[in-house]
Amino acid sequence: MKIFPKHIRTAATLAVAAMACALSSCHDIEEYEETPRGTFEQLWTILDEHYCFFEQKGVDWNDVHRRYAPRIADDMSQQELFGVCSDMLNELRDGHTNLVTPFATSYYRRWWSDYPQNFNRRLVQEYYFNFNYRTAGGIDYGLLPQNVGYMYYSNFSSPVGESNLDNILAYLATADGLIIDVRDNGGGSMTNVETIVSRFISERILAGTICHKTGPGHGDFSEPYAYYYSPAEAGRIMWFKPVVVLTNRSTFSAANNFVSVMKSLPQVKIVGATTGGGSGMPFSSELTNGWGVRFSASPVRDPEGRLTEFGVDPTEGCAVDLDPQAALGGTDTMLDFAVAILTK
Amino acid sequence: MAMAVAACVWLSSADAYAADTEANAEAASAAEKAEIVRPVNSSYMLSVGSSHLGDTYLSPLKYTGWHAAFDYDRIQAMKFSPERWRQQLRISVEFNHADNPARNATLYYLNVHASWGMLRRWALPYNIGVAVGGNAALNAGCTYSARNGNNPASAKVDITVGVSGHATWKTRLGRMPVMLLWQTSMPLTGAFFSPEYDELYYEIYLGNRSGLVHWALPWNMFRWDNLVCADLDVSSTRLRVGFRSRIFSSEVNNITTRIFSYGFVVGATGDWMSVSPRNFPSKETMSIVYAY
Numbered sequence: 120m121k122i123f124p125k126h127i128r129t130a131a132t133l134a135v136a137a138m139a140c141a142l143s144s145c146h147d148i149e150e151y152e153e154t155p156r157g158t159f160e161q162l163w164t165i166l167d168e169h170y171c172f173f174e175q176k177g178v179d180w181n182d183v184h185r186r187y188a189p190r191i192a193d194d195m196s197q198q199e200l201f202g203v204c205s206d207m208l209n210e211l212r213d214g215h216t217n218l219v220t221p222f223a224t225s226y227y228r229r230w231w232s233d234y235p236q237n238f239n240r241r242l243v244q245e246y247y248f249n250f251n252y253r254t255a256g257g258i259d260y261g262l263l264p265q266n267v268g269y270m271y272y273s274n275f276s277s278p279v280g281e282s283n284l285d286n287i288l289a290y291l292a293t294a295d296g297l298i299i300d301v302r303d304n305g306g307g308s309m310t311n312v313e314t315i316v317s318r319f320i321s322e323r324i325l326a327g328t329i330c331h332k333t334g335p336g337h338g339d340f341s342e343p344y345a346y347y348y349s350p351a352e353a354g355r356i357m358w359f360k361p362v363v364v365l366t367n368r369s370t371f372s373a374a375n376n377f378v379s380v381m382k383s384l385p386q387v388k389i390v391g392a393t394t395g396g397g398s399g400m401p402f403s404s405e406l407t408n409g410w411g412v413r414f415s416a417s418p419v420r421d422p423e424g425r426l427t428e429f430g431v432d433p434t435e436g437c438a439v440d441l442d443p444q445a446a447l448g449g450t451d452t453m454l455d456f457a458v459a460i461l462t463k
Numbered sequence: 464m465a466m467a468v469a470a471c472v473w474l475s476s477a478d479a480y481a482a483d484t485e486a487n488a489e490a491a492s493a494a495e496k497a498e499i500v501r502p503v504n505s506s507y508m509l510s511v512g513s514s515h516l517g518d519t520y521l522s523p524l525k526y527t528g529w530h531a532a533f534d535y536d537r538i539q540a541m542k543f544s545p546e547r548w549r550q551q552l553r554i555s556v557e558f559n560h561a562d563n564p565a566r567n568a569t570l571y572y573l574n575v576h577a578s579w580g581m582l583r584r585w586a587l588p589y590n591i592g593v594a595v596g597g598n599a600a601l602n603a604g605c606t607y608s609a610r611n612g613n614n615p616a617s618a619k620v621d622i623t624v625g626v627s628g629h630a631t632w633k634t635r636l637g638r639m640p641v642m643l644l645w646q647t648s649m650p651l652t653g654a655f656f657s658p659e660y661d662e663l664y665y666e667i668y669l670g671n672r673s674g675l676v677h678w679a680l681p682w683n684m685f686r687w688d689n690l691v692c693a694d695l696d697v698s699s700t701r702l703r704v705g706f707r708s709r710i711f712s713s714e715v716n717n718i719t720t721r722i723f724s725y726g727f728v729v730g731a732t733g734d735w736m737s738v739s740p741r742n743f744p745s746k747e748t749m750s751i752v753y754a755y
Contacts, residue, residue, distance in 0.1 A: 145685060146714035146721065148517045148525055153564070165523065169661055221567075309665060329669065332661035334717045341659060346669040400663055403611035405522050409565025411610060416661040 153407045155200045159191045162204055162218070162412060165404050166211070168335035170414050172399055172428055176212060180337075183210050197408075198222070211414075214371060215401040219411035230395050234368035237392050237441040237453060238302035243271065246449035253290070256283030260291065265462050268294035269454075272315075275307030275373040281355060284318055288356040296361040296461030298454070299381075306372025306397060316380050317351040318358055319387070324348055326380050328424060329400070331417045343420060348380070362387045363457040366433065367441075372397035378431045379421035390437040390457045393430040499545050502734035504754035506536040510707050512726025514559040516570050519719045520617045520658065521608045526570040528561030530724040534707075536646075536732075538754040541581065545752040549582045549594055551627070553648075557604075557709065559724060572722055574604030574619065578648065580627050590633040592755060598627045600650060602686075606720075613663050619711075619720065623653030623679055623686075631755050640696040642755060644705075649687045653679040660717045677715050684713040692728055700733035 151161040163184050173180055187207045191200070201218065205225035208216050218225040244250055244259075247269070252261035257277025260270045268291030272279070291297060299315075316326070328343035351357065364381050366389060375394045381387045399415025406412065421427050432438070437460070442452040514530035534555040541548040559572035580598025587593060604619040627648035634641055658667065659674050667675065677683065692705020704727075711722040734753060 145710070145712040146719045148519060148523065148719050148721065150525065161523070171661075329666050329671070331659060331663065331666060333659050333674075335660075339660070341662070341671075341674075344666060344669065344671040346671075400613055400665065402614050402661055402663075403608075405524060405563065405568060405610065407524060407564055409563065409567040411568075413612065417613075417663050417666065 151407050155191050155193060155195050158200060158406050158408050158410070159188065159204060159207075161406050162410075163187075163207070165406075165412060166208070166216075166414055167337075169332060169402060169404070169416050170211065170216075171332055171340070171416050171418050172211070172213065173337050175426060175428060178211060183207060201225070201410075208412075208414075213399070213415055214395060214397050215399055215413065215415045217411075217413045219413070221409075230397075231368045231371070234392065235440055236303075236369070237367035238369070239441070239446055239451070240271070240273075240303070242446055242449065242451050243269075243300070243454060247451070247454065253287075255287055256280050258283065258287060260287050262291060262294060263298075263458060265458050266293070266295050267458050267461050268297040269300065270297065271300040272374075273304055275304060275309075275311045275377070277307070277311075279311055279314055281314070281351065284315065284351075285356045288318060288358055292356070294360070296363065297358060298363045298365055298457045298461070300365040300454070301370050301374045301377060302365055302367040302391065302453075303369045304371070304374035304377075305369065306374050306376075309373050309376065309400075312373055312377045312380065313348050315377065316348050318355065319362060319381070319384055320348060320350050321357070321359065322350065324380075324383065325422045327376070327422050328420045329417060340418075343424070359386060361461050363390045363460055364388070365453060365457055366391040366394050366431070367453075368392050368395050368430070371395035375427055375431060376419055379427045382431060382434065383422045388434040388437050388460060389431065390460065391433055391439060391453050393432050393438075394427075396428045396430040398427040498748050498750065499540075500736055500738065500749055500751045501540040501542065501545055502736040502751060502753055503537055503539045504732065504734050506534070506703060506730055506732035508534040508536070508703060508707075508728050508730030510534065510726035510728040512707075512724060514561045514572070515721065515723040516559055516561045516572055516606065517719065517721040518570070518606045518617055519717075521570065521606060521611055521614060522563065522568075524563045525721070526561035526563050528559065528569075530557060530559040530572075530726060532557040532707075532709075532724070532726065534728075534730070540752040540754060547583060549584050549596075549754055551578075551580050551582060551596075551598070553578045557724065559722070568608065568610040571607045572604060572619075573607075574602055574722075577601050578627075580648075582628065592631040592633075593628070594630075595626070595628040597624060598648060599624050600648075600653075606722075613665065616664070617658065617718075617720075618656055619722075621650070621653055621655035621679055621684065621686075623650030623655075625650030625652075625686075633755075636695070642694040642701075644690070644692050644694060644755070646690040647688065649681070650679065650684070651681065653684075655679045655684050655713065655715075657713070657715045657718060674716065683715050684711075686711045690728065694732050700731050703730040703732045704728065 151157040190203045209227045214230045248261050252259050256279035258272050326348045330341045330343045333339045382389050398419045400417040401413045402416035439456045445452050510532045514528045516526040537552040555576045557574045561570050578598045578600035582594035582596030584594040602621050607616040629646045632643045687710045690707045694701040707728050708725045713720045
């Protein structure tokens, strides 16, 4: 005697077949051996499939593999493997690309170490403010004797609130101009860029474009997406008087983006040195042996559609370096240049 | 003033198990003249077991660890055809904690599931029951890696329609009534969310919404939940012990996600009847149609 009617048996058979087909198509994830060779190949592949600036930097990643793969040996130590992998990543000349291990993190430093530093924070604190400056929301601020306001923002990771900006701009409201010093600002959160820029615009502006990789091919990118910033909400204190943004080569990543947006505003001049770039928003990944890797994955362009990975130049006629000799005497020639522009 | 509140009664296990398929059939035939009472079978389950996570948006590695979940399952005969049709509501919350192969990074997965479905039930010989139907389901979850900077999390949200079913066998273990139950469900189509390959959520926050919603089909988003358990008649409520597997696998925008969890289940289940004290049916006119 058959327990189940025919249609039940048919349905059950079809269901089991469908489930078997579906299960067999469960999507797999490629695995790599935890050996020096496997680690190297995995790292190379992650960058090959995700890194976004091969073309702009003229890097032939296959050629990099050809040159570095012979340096991998099965019996090499973790330290030796780290050295080879770090050298390989440095071929990308990218400050956003790091290999993170328990004993060291790789950095490509030549994007700033090959340039003058152009900044001494204590010089400003001591000789321009005699250490009498205020700090709010990660921003040091004060009024210079020439009736010029000064804000120093060291890190876009420091949260800056609307109330902080209200108080800072109210305090500096009587000044004839404002200097926003972002020298040595290595970046942080892009939302802080928007928070600050929104105090200097009277209408919605094009802030830039952003795109991302859509697949593992070197040319797989989305269409650039234009993004906009709007003025701060009604009731907030705004600033439409002249502004100078002070930059150096260590102005990087989100700070570099801040400079690129501010440069598009008519009342703003960029003074100092070309910024350090870092316009590829970084992604994180990891290797089977537990090492982490970070790399540029999502290019951001300025409002003109230009890639700022290699930095943002000062406004024409506003390139200036810090004179080391003058600095010894307590003078920041870049800051003085900015004050001169605002007090003309 | 007459009290109009409902009186709720846990039906004894003996009542429920007496309602085998033949009794249900009798109830069905008497349905036209009897007042039909449709007890709710409610189950509360905890499961703990292993977790296997992979989400290439966050990491190319497969993570392993543990998972814990709470499931609420409610099944009841439907009013329009109580002898044939059941409605089922499922709500669950699942948490997974898994480490990478080097055990120096952790991936978390939290998901809330809700589904409602209708099942056609057949009473077969030997106290076997089978039900097959469809359901609509919503899953809202997220994977999270504390290790990552700009890509720390990935939302896993889908809304689907699919098939579900169960099979029961009412038997005895020695003198103790036992019901063996297999429940299964699988979405067939719907929509699900995924960012693009290397798209940051910051870009989505800026307003780029293109390419985020995808048509779900079993070959790009596969989900299959199974519960195999035994309901042991140890008291007025029944003890449920068993095993549950949840399989989720998707591949879209060159992003692969695998979330597998397997766990032992323990819970309580029982039949719950809600009647008005003003119109409490008499035993002579009452016909009870149990969910199982």
